[in-house]
Amino acid sequence: xxxxxxxxxxxxxxxxxxxxxxxxxxxxxxxxxxxxxxxxxxxxxxxxxxxxxxxxxxxxxxxxxxxxxxxxxxxxxxxxxxxxxxxxxxxxxxxxxxxxxxxxxxxxxxxxxxxxxxxxxxxxxxxxxxxxxxxxxxxxxxxxxxxxxxxxxxxxxxxxxxxxxxxxxxxxxxxxxxxxxxxxxxxxxxxxxxxxxxxxxxxxxxxxxxxxxxxxxxxxxxxxxxxxxxx
Amino acid sequence: xxxxxxxxxxxxxxxxxxxxxxxxxxxxxxxxxxxxxxxxxxxxxxxxxxxxxxxxxxxxxxxxxxxxxxxxxxxxxxxxxxxxxxxxxxxxxxxxxxxxxxxxxxxxxxxxxxxxxxxxxxxxxxxxxxxxxxxxxxxxxxxxxxxxxxxxxxxxxxxxxxxxxxxxxxxxxxxxxxxxxxxxxxxxxxxxxxxxxxxxxxxxxxxxxxxxxxxxxxxxxxxxxxxxxxx
DNA sequence: AAGTGGTCTAGACCACAAC
DNA sequence: TTGTGGTCTAGACCACTTT
Numbered sequence: 001x002x003x004x005x006x007x008x009x010x011x012x013x014x015x016x017x018x019x020x021x022x023x024x025x026x027x028x029x030x031x032x033x034x035x036x037x038x039x040x041x042x043x044x045x046x047x048x049x050x051x052x053x054x055x056x057x058x059x060x061x062x063x064x065x066x067x068x069x070x071x072x073x074x075x076x077x078x079x080x081x082x083x084x085x086x087x088x089x090x091x092x093x094x095x096x097x098x099x100x101x102x103x104x105x106x107x108x109x110x111x112x113x114x115x116x117x118x119x120x121x122x123x124x125x126x127x128x129x130x131x132x133x134x135x136x137x138x139x140x141x142x143x144x145x146x147x148x149x150x151x152x153x154x155x156x157x158x159x160x161x162x163x164x165x166x167x168x169x170x171x172x173x174x175x176x177x178x179x180x181x182x183x184x185x186x187x188x189x190x191x192x193x194x195x196x197x198x199x200x201x202x203x204x205x206x207x208x209x210x211x212x213x214x215x216x217x218x219x220x221x222x223x224x225x226x227x228x229x230x231x
Numbered sequence: 232x233x234x235x236x237x238x239x240x241x242x243x244x245x246x247x248x249x250x251x252x253x254x255x256x257x258x259x260x261x262x263x264x265x266x267x268x269x270x271x272x273x274x275x276x277x278x279x280x281x282x283x284x285x286x287x288x289x290x291x292x293x294x295x296x297x298x299x300x301x302x303x304x305x306x307x308x309x310x311x312x313x314x315x316x317x318x319x320x321x322x323x324x325x326x327x328x329x330x331x332x333x334x335x336x337x338x339x340x341x342x343x344x345x346x347x348x349x350x351x352x353x354x355x356x357x358x359x360x361x362x363x364x365x366x367x368x369x370x371x372x373x374x375x376x377x378x379x380x381x382x383x384x385x386x387x388x389x390x391x392x393x394x395x396x397x398x399x400x401x402x403x404x405x406x407x408x409x410x411x412x413x414x415x416x417x418x419x420x421x422x423x424x425x426x427x428x429x430x431x432x433x434x435x436x437x438x439x440x441x442x443x444x445x446x447x448x449x450x451x452x453x454x455x456x457x458x459x460x461x462x
Numbered sequence: 463a464a465g466t467g468g469t470c471t472a473g474a475c476c477a478c479a480a481c
Numbered sequence: 482t483t484g485t486g487g488t489c490t491a492g493a494c495c496a497c498t499t500t
Contacts, residue, residue, distance in 0.1 A: 008469060009469075009470070034484080034485065034486085035485080035486065036484090036485085044470080044471085045471045045472070046471085047469085047470065048470060051469085053486095058289070065478090065485085067477075068478080068484090068486080069479095069484090177411065177412040177413075178409075178410070180410070181409075181410075239487080239488060240489070241488075266466080266467065275489080276489055276490040276491070277492095278488085278491095281467085281468090284467095295466095295467065296466085296498085297466075297468065298465085298466055298467065298499075299465090299467080299497080300465090300466060300498095301466090301467080464498105464499085464500080465497105465498085466498075466499095468494105468496070469493100469494085469495070469496095470494085470495095471493080472491095473489105473491095474490080475487105476487075476489095477486085477487070478484105478485080478486080479483100479484090480482100480483085480484085480485095481482080
């Protein structure tokens with residue numbers, strides 16, 4: 001090791017491991033050298049190796065399994081669309097964990113503005129949640145699903161990304177995703193839930209996911225976040 | 232410390248620090264006890280304290296500042312609008328390395344259905360780029376801007392995210408963002424540029440950014456990526 | 463100069479998985 | 482039982498910020 005003078009050893013260790021993977025010496029799913037191997041090979045302490053591997057795990061490059069070893073992460077196809085359409089995915093990548101609190105779970109029918117491409121009277125599942133971080137309400141989320149999807153989503157972990165469930169759950173193949181973000185004044189209900197003044201503005205993200213036939217959405221989500229949390 | 236037998240010390244340390252914050256003993260923005268203080272107070276090693284603080288920083292609860300101290304995070308300003316609407320941000324998260332090759336920079340006028348939202352004949356700046364990874368063309372990007380924005384974008388680094396420039400550059404306040412992702416067959420030109428067969432499908436991501444008046448877009452971008460690169 | 467977090471080592475013991 | 486990663490300590494020196 002120790003080639004470069006200024007760069008921290010654990011960064012150099014990271015680069016060494018990434019190099020092994022990029023050169024194809026260790027394929028996705030295969031086991032990487034053990035921490036002990038890396039210590040001896042690179043002549044560094046174990047904390048240094050672990051710091052490198054920890055960052056790589058956080059970045060999704062490797063997966064550590066207690067008792068068995070460290071493995072090259074297998075990129076999964078369905079993850080590909082996720083960052084584009086998932087709010088929680090993007091925030092998580094930035095290191096921000098949101099906690100969900102479910103306010104309401106019900107069966108309803110499409111009506112009013114919420115038609116969103118659905119026929120009037122279409123049966124839908126509806127979940128209303130508040131997302132918090134450190135106990136502070138950050139976002140209000142209203143999500144609507146076709147009955148089939150509602151079954152699947154209801155059984156999934158409430159902290160799991162809906163986009164992830166849809167993409168991964170094989171219920172439907174995604175054919176089209178539409179997303180809209182607008183800046184507007186909050187409603188009274190929104191002001192109450194996220195505790196803001198009436199002169200503060202909110203970002204309202206709406207997302208429609210269509211199945212492969214592209215006719216009607218299988219999922220519609222509206223997320224409201226005060227602008228002060230976004231700038 | 233050492234109250235609970237099975238739970239790791241660094242987790243207990245985390246809980247202790249979170250408790251300090253939740254009980255209001257340390258308000259957002261204020262400086263937390265130093266690592267040394269925590270070591271002595273809790274009778275644990277420094278690595279344990281640092282493990283706790285590292286997780287708390289990753290979760291967005293605290294902020295460490297080299298040379299000055301560790302502070303309770305201020306929930307404001309922590310979140311960014313960018314991941315929601317930036318294509319390059321998302322692509323980067325997919326592991327797609329961003330090297331841009333500009334094929335075309337021109338002034339043009341709005342025409343055809345692709346430029347929906349603009350009046351026929353509106354003056355626009357147009358940039359056509361190919362994104363490559365390891366010399367292989369991965370994505371085709373066509374972006375259109377109002378003349379004012381075109382000036383700013385042209386001067387910005389070509390690798391910089393357009394969404395970033397628009398959000399940070401204060402050229403306009405963003406009032407509305409519309410994004411669409413569809414899966415379709417490639418055009419002949421697309422097949423030529425990214426070197427794919429006609430039976431392979433592509434993901435076409437389109438994004439419109441509207442200024443505060445929400446009438447006409449200030450930016451329209453279309454990115455085409457072969458599905459096989461999204462695995 | 464003093465204090466803070468950042469990096470690093472050497473060594474120990476524990477918890478889990480596989481043989 | 483063996484080997485892996487998980488946790489933890491004690492101590493050292495470095496880099497940055499503030500006084």
